[in-house]
Amino acid sequence: MDLVAGIDIGGTKTKLGLVNNLGECVVGLNFRTKEYPDLDQYLDKTVQSVHELVEQVPSKVNLLGVGIGAPNASNKRGTIEYAPNLYWKGIVPLQEKLQKRLNLPMRVTNDANAAALGEMLFGNAKEMKDFVVITLGTGLGSGIVSNGSMVYGYDGFAGEFGHFALLPEDGRLDGLGVRGGLEAYVSATGLKRTILYLMSKYTDESRFRSIAFNDLHGEDITQAAEEGDIIAKKAFEYTGKILGKALANFALFSQPEAYFLVGGLANCGKWIFEPTKKHMEAHLLEMYRGKVRILPSGMAEKNIAVSGAAALIWMDQQAASY
Amino acid sequence: MDLVAGIDIGGTKTKLGLVNNLGECVVGLNFRTKEYPDLDQYLDKTVQSVHELVEQVPSKVNLLGVGIGAPNASNKRGTIEYAPNLYWKGIVPLQEKLQKRLNLPMRVTNDANAAALGEMLFGNAKEMKDFVVITLGTGLGSGIVSNGSMVYGYDGFAGEFGHFALLPEDGRLDGLGVRGGLEAYVSATGLKRTILYLMSKYTDESRFRSIAFNDLHGEDITQAAEEGDIIAKKAFEYTGKILGKALANFALFSQPEAYFLVGGLANCGKWIFEPTKKHMEAHLLEMYRGKVRILPSGMAEKNIAVSGAAALIWMDQQAASY
Numbered sequence: 001m002d003l004v005a006g007i008d009i010g011g012t013k014t015k016l017g018l019v020n021n022l023g024e025c026v027v028g029l030n031f032r033t034k035e036y037p038d039l040d041q042y043l044d045k046t047v048q049s050v051h052e053l054v055e056q057v058p059s060k061v062n063l064l065g066v067g068i069g070a071p072n073a074s075n076k077r078g079t080i081e082y083a084p085n086l087y088w089k090g091i092v093p094l095q096e097k098l099q100k101r102l103n104l105p106m107r108v109t110n111d112a113n114a115a116a117l118g119e120m121l122f123g124n125a126k127e128m129k130d131f132v133v134i135t136l137g138t139g140l141g142s143g144i145v146s147n148g149s150m151v152y153g154y155d156g157f158a159g160e161f162g163h164f165a166l167l168p169e170d171g172r173l174d175g176l177g178v179r180g181g182l183e184a185y186v187s188a189t190g191l192k193r194t195i196l197y198l199m200s201k202y203t204d205e206s207r208f209r210s211i212a213f214n215d216l217h218g219e220d221i222t223q224a225a226e227e228g229d230i231i232a233k234k235a236f237e238y239t240g241k242i243l244g245k246a247l248a249n250f251a252l253f254s255q256p257e258a259y260f261l262v263g264g265l266a267n268c269g270k271w272i273f274e275p276t277k278k279h280m281e282a283h284l285l286e287m288y289r290g291k292v293r294i295l296p297s298g299m300a301e302k303n304i305a306v307s308g309a310a311a312l313i314w315m316d317q318q319a320a321s322y
Numbered sequence: 323m324d325l326v327a328g329i330d331i332g333g334t335k336t337k338l339g340l341v342n343n344l345g346e347c348v349v350g351l352n353f354r355t356k357e358y359p360d361l362d363q364y365l366d367k368t369v370q371s372v373h374e375l376v377e378q379v380p381s382k383v384n385l386l387g388v389g390i391g392a393p394n395a396s397n398k399r400g401t402i403e404y405a406p407n408l409y410w411k412g413i414v415p416l417q418e419k420l421q422k423r424l425n426l427p428m429r430v431t432n433d434a435n436a437a438a439l440g441e442m443l444f445g446n447a448k449e450m451k452d453f454v455v456i457t458l459g460t461g462l463g464s465g466i467v468s469n470g471s472m473v474y475g476y477d478g479f480a481g482e483f484g485h486f487a488l489l490p491e492d493g494r495l496d497g498l499g500v501r502g503g504l505e506a507y508v509s510a511t512g513l514k515r516t517i518l519y520l521m522s523k524y525t526d527e528s529r530f531r532s533i534a535f536n537d538l539h540g541e542d543i544t545q546a547a548e549e550g551d552i553i554a555k556k557a558f559e560y561t562g563k564i565l566g567k568a569l570a571n572f573a574l575f576s577q578p579e580a581y582f583l584v585g586g587l588a589n590c591g592k593w594i595f596e597p598t599k600k601h602m603e604a605h606l607l608e609m610y611r612g613k614v615r616i617l618p619s620g621m622a623e624k625n626i627a628v629s630g631a632a633a634l635i636w637m638d639q640q641a642a643s644y
Contacts, residue, residue, distance in 0.1 A: 144576075146474075253572075287403055
């Protein structure tokens with residue numbers, strides 16, 4: 001059975017899976033990234049996990065390669081560079097070190113690029129050549145596909161919409177210190193910050209006045225909006241307005257046929273999709289109006305991060321078979 | 323002699339030339355676009371001009387095709403759509419109509435994309451795969467090349483940085499009605515508007531206090547800066563600050579190795595390059611810092627618009643010969 005190992009390296013969790021050519025994760029496991037502050041120990045654990053997964057598959061596994069999605073990862077150099085949410089600092093020669101342990105075809109890219117490739121191979125972008133995947137988790141990531149190819153950039157760091165300074169100079173600081181950076185507003189964390197901001201600005205009663213910031217979770221905000229909490233509803237409108245306007249502006253770059261919103265905040269469904277669509281449409285240039293869609297992922301159930309990472313290798317397989 | 327006809331359709335002038343495989347325009351002519359408000363008459367004039375040029379070449383010409391750069395042009399549909407600076411309104415089926423008159427391979431794209439292809443084939447981007455050309459004329463155009471391919475977008479309208487709403491909501495209106503649109507600040511026209519703005523803001527003496535807006539020209543502003551006019555110097559600093567910050571932000575899209583500044587405003591040399599570089603570097607994310615260059619065109623003498631348009635066809639020839 002031909003399978004690809006997909007690995008999603010997150011600040012909190014590392015997710016692994018063996019993925020077939022339909023993007024299905026046939027076996028998988030997670031472990032806590034933070035338990036392995038030493039890179040070599042982390043890589044040993046990773047390799048051991050891949051072997052465990054192979055043994056869990058009843059039929060004989062032909063492992064075609066390893067695809068890895070990680071924050072601040074460069075496909076050109078196989079490195080992770082200055083990732084603020086990981087223990088390993090500076091430039092981490094991930095691929096080189098892992099290749100010594102696992103002699104298999106290997107590809108590395110950032111997690112949002114992996115999600116975009118996953119969407120193209122296995123999800124809702126199968127028929128598309130120009131689209132952008134926006135991942136809305138702790139931060140905001142983006143993977144841009146133009147004419148069927150990933151936009152990687154000069155050394156692999158293209159597609160970092162989260163740090164676009166869209167807001168005025170007195171805006172919020174984002175995770176990389178960008179003043180007014182988009183992800184400080186549009187992300188799971190950004191939504192929580194917006195709850196604080198709106199409670200500072202308005203006097204509406206809200207359940208969030210009795211909940212500390214650190215105890216606040218995205219799902220609670222959706223739930224509160226469903227139940228009519230005015231601050232929660234305003235927070236989604238505020239977030240969708242900023243995202244919608246940003247997506248209208250970003251259309252000037254690659255003119256995508258669609259934006260896919262994926263990840264935590266996208267799971268808030270209509271609360272985020274509706275204001276985003278409304279404000280994007282209102283700000284699009286006439287020549288783009290009515291031509292840019294905002295869509296959910298087609299991979300919700302399939303663990304987009306792991307399948308997306310595996311898509312890095314499946315893509316090569318497809319190309320080789322032509 | 324193998325040649326390609328390059329046509330640059332501008333709001334004021336149409337430039338034509340026959341271009342060899344080095345990007346050299348061996349013969350050329352201009353006529354006034356505005357004298358032909360009727361599209362059919364315009365196209366007849368264009369075809370007649372191509373024939374005239376062919377006859378001017380002493381040796382026998384083998385015309386390989388026609389490449390056209392025009393504002394708001396779609397490579398996918400061969401159309402010009404809603405170009406604010408042209409007489410022909412709505413959707414103009416340029417390629418279809420011209421093809422009936424000249425049965426040759428034909429390609430159409432916007433003028434900034436043509437400039438980018440010209441820079442890649444014949445200019446300073448020969449060794450590059452990821453770069454962006456910024457044209458600074460009446461407006462601001464952009465042509466993005468990613469991994470050696472033009473970013474055209476879903477229906478050919480990618481790369482419109484000029485209408486990016488970078489500035490706050492009370493910003494200047496640009497030519498397409500975008501509030502705070504980049505080209506309202508960074509273009510030959512934008513620089514003139516900045517002169518007015520700075521004279522409204524400061525009380526410095528300036529030669530421009532005795533010149534009406536309509537009599538003001540970009541070259542005069544360079545000259546004034548050279549001679550120490552404070553308003554002129556401040557205007558370049560102001561423009562370079564906005565452009566530099568914008569280019570730092572745009573690096574988040576395609577992570578180019580270089581930006582090329584071409585066209586009228588770029589001819590102001592150090593007055594525009596120096597503040598732009600300084601402010602771009604100050605605003606770049608750490609992972610891009612020191613890796614993005616701002617360069618002049620390598621085609622200054624070669625009529626970049628016409629050679630760039632011709633590059634559309636020469637590119638196909640190169641691809642076919644592999």
